[in-house]
Amino acid sequence: MSMSMNSLPAIPEEIRQLIGCYLDRETLGVAIQVCRSFHSSFIPLLWKQAELRGVGGVGGLGGVGGEGVHSSNSSAHSDIDRNHLLTPPVTPTTNDKDELTWLSLSPASSSSLIDLSLFQVRSRHIEHLTISGLIPSLYCTIVFPKLRTLIFTEAFNIIGGESAMQQDMVRMARLNPTIERLTINNIQPSFSAQFWETVFFHWKNPKSLVIRYSPVAKSSAAALWKASTRFEELEFRGVDLPRYLSTTTAASTSNASDVVVSLPSPPASSDDDSDSDDKRSSSPFFLITSFPRVKRVHLSITPRLHPRLHPFFNPTQQLIMMQSCPQLRELVWEGSRFHIDPQLASQFISSLTHPPRNTSSSSLSPPSSPSSPSTCWPLLESLVLINISFRRSDPHRRHRLAEILLSTPQPLKSLTLQGGIWEEPFAMMAMKERGHLKSLQSLSVRGCKGFSSSMVRECLMLCEGLVEFSADFIFAQDVVVPISSSSYCERGSGSDSGTGTVGSSLGSHATGMGDSIGGGGRVKVQPWACKGLKRLKICIYTTALDDKPNTPSCARNVLKQIATLAQLEHLDFRRNLVDDRNLLNLSLESGLDALDALIRLKTFRFDDCNGRSEGKREGGMMMMGEEEMFWMVKQWRMLEEVSGPFLRRSRILSENEAVDEVGAVFREHHVVYSA
Incomplete structure (x- = not known):
């Protein structure tokens, strides 16, 4: 017996919600116009994932419309008539037709920003929000009770300049403590120290922090490092942390988990034409905690293409950071055809077989004592090495990968080797001897030369x-x-x-x-x-x-x-x-x-x-x-x-x-x- 249109609203709410999970956005947009019960059931699904695109915003999740000004430089907006942007569009009432327009479900054109009042009404449904382009400050005053994921992407900025942006970001972070996943993707202004302090003190259960190709100012680096200790997953790609933040040294403190962070000034170089404020006679010290919650780390090695583009967060400093993650389960290390030198290779292998040492970076060589059952990462089960190989000058180059595979604290569940070199017969022998072939659930060796x-x-x-x-x-x-x-x-x-x-x-x-x-x-x-x-x-x-x-x-x-x-x-x-x-x-x-x-x-x-x-x-x-x-x-x-x-x-x-x-x-x- 076929179901009539009149009987559709009689479907229990739980069943309607389940049906909605299998419908695309276009179908959901049509369904909300069928009857009130469908409207109430499917509107939350339509708004679960939204995108706020201002002037210069880029396409993405299909939440709202935007104009096609593509620039991540704040000065690029100087030729834009800002008068009509200072006050966002507000309409006293909304209907389904307007809403479909804002959601890009209708072929009708939309303005550059979603209607503020509509956004406020639907904010209670939004769990995943992407923001791009030039946004008025009023949008940062909205409370999203269910917000879990927040993404700032290319060309994002606040009308009013960098100072307004810093204030609005702090306000937004404080108003939405339910955020669990934060992504900052190619944003030119560095987020302020106050923003990261707000994340550290106010967010209830932060899980993932991703920063890609975005600068970190010296004034906010310490607060960022501190906030990072509350996350379970960290991804820093194309991020150069300031010099004084990049190396850990031991310190006598009342708390054994505390670490003093500092880095001595680099040796003088004839081609060092860094800014004068980077040149100092001494390095400031500040206290941070280790990373007790971090289970996954994804770091990329920034190539030194020019003396002015110095990678402060160099491979040795990255390894030291990873050594401070005792709960680490997945390690992702990505290079740009980076060749690891013998000393760094030995340090990495030592991290797999020995516990962390409370010493400075200059004494990271493997201990002379026999290997201990305690390691830096006793829970490590997933290893990803991308475009990382070993220098030809290394006399043990052909054995390095085998040493890494033999040194893991336990047989791996997941292994990805991409863009490196697979040395036979040593690597496969190590896979068998350590038991990886029996334990692996995921294996990827694409682009691995020699496999x-x-x-x-x-x-x-x-x-x-x-x-x-x-x-x-x-x-x-x-x-x-x-x-x-x-x-x-x-x-x-x-x-x-x-x-x-x-x-x-x-x-x-x-x-x-x-x-x-x-x-x-x-x-x-x-x-x-x-x-x-x-x-x-x-x-x-x-x-x-x-x-x-x-x-x-x-x-x-x-x-x-x-x-x-x-x-x-x-x-x-x-x-x-x-x-x-x-x-x-x-x-x-x-x-x-x-x-x-x-x-x-x-x-x-x-x-x-x-x-x-x-x-x-x-x-x-x-x-x-x-x-x-x-x-x-x-x-x-x-x-x-x-x-x-x-x-x-x-x-x-x-x-x-x-x-x-x-x-x-x-x-x-x-x-x-x-x-």
Whole structure:
């Protein structure tokens, strides 16, 4: 029996709220005009995430409209007529039509700022707020009772200059103590010390602080450092903290957790033309607490591109900061092709194996005593190193990564190595010896030079707990390895290689594998251990031999091996490297139907199998077309998104028209498509 329109309002409020969670903003905007009950149920969902864009604001969450003045420089607004901005637009009443206009749900144009009275009325629903552009002060006087996330992004400023901005930011921080996540993204005026003091004393439960490419003034640095001690997650990217704040030294204090922060003046340099107020005879000291709540740290190393652009917050000082986080669970260290020198590498490894020492930065060398069970980060379970490698002059360069992997206080649950160098055989031996292959739930080695196809195969065969895995590539012949092949089990069979149990492990898995995989013949293959894998990103390279149907590594056999990962929800075969090698053919004729077992699949992404993805898309190998499209939406009932090239139905159609045509087919089945 169909439900009539009159019975819709009778749906319980809890059910309406649940339904609303699955509707997009456009649908919600239509629904609030149906009846009063829908209006009261869905308005809070529409306003849960909002964006306040003033003059110069940038697009983002789609909360309100804005004008297209793009500049982060305050002086860039000098040519703007500010008279009409000093008082925000106010209307005595609002209706649904006006509200849809403000929410950018209507094609009608909107003014540069959301109506102040409407914003005040709906403020009780807003939990996530993004502010950009030039904003009048009155908007900073609004109380948001449920506000959890606050983001200041490019070109944000307050009408009236920097002094007005500092006062308004302090007022806003004091009026909204429920904020848990604060992001400051590319904001030129430094937030004042009073703002950070307000955060420290008034915010109830701060969790995440993110500062990206925004300056920190000397006058506010100490207060920022102090406020940071209350957060659980810290991310500083492109942030140069003033010199006197960057290094910790020991101090005799009544509280053992207190740390004195100071940094001696740098040695004089002929090219040092810093401002005079940076040159001083002595460094001021002030007392801060360590970071007892911080569980995640993300720091980036700022490259020294010019003598005036000195990175005060240098790698050694960053390491000292991280050493002050005893509850650290995830460490993210990002460089710009940064090469760690031998001393810093030893200091980092020492932090993994030894407790922090109450000494100055000049004495950070590893202790001479035997390794202690206590370390700087006893709870560390996730390590992310991005674009960080070791200097060629380091005599132990080839062993450094292995030393890091061996020195972790416990086997890792998550490991990301991006843009570095994977040194074999030492790194993989360390992974096995420390037990990472058994404990890892997430592993990403994209852009990691030296991580070969055979190493990808080892991870898939040995990492039983993997849920997410990402690598650059694997060859088809490494996906389907016959059990009769002894090369894998014999390789590295020495007692010190850590692979002594590989053969028996594979044997036990193989005997339990009921189905064989074969093209022309019946071929039993070495199975993958990661049966719980939900997200896989990797491209599969093929050779001329792999295209023959009777070979073990033909496309159908490879896809049957992929299909054994029955828990997969996200599958990405797109090319990670720029090269001309052919990818695995994914047409139905080649064996796409072997993936019909992936009934949980939500996203599927792929590239043209013919060489470069931007190359010729028709002719040569078989491409996917209309038949494959309908097969996907029929077999993968949970499919939400598809990305990749499909064969044009007609050569008369342009490439853009063909993309629109394919997109229309997927939209009929509620699937998002992109080429």
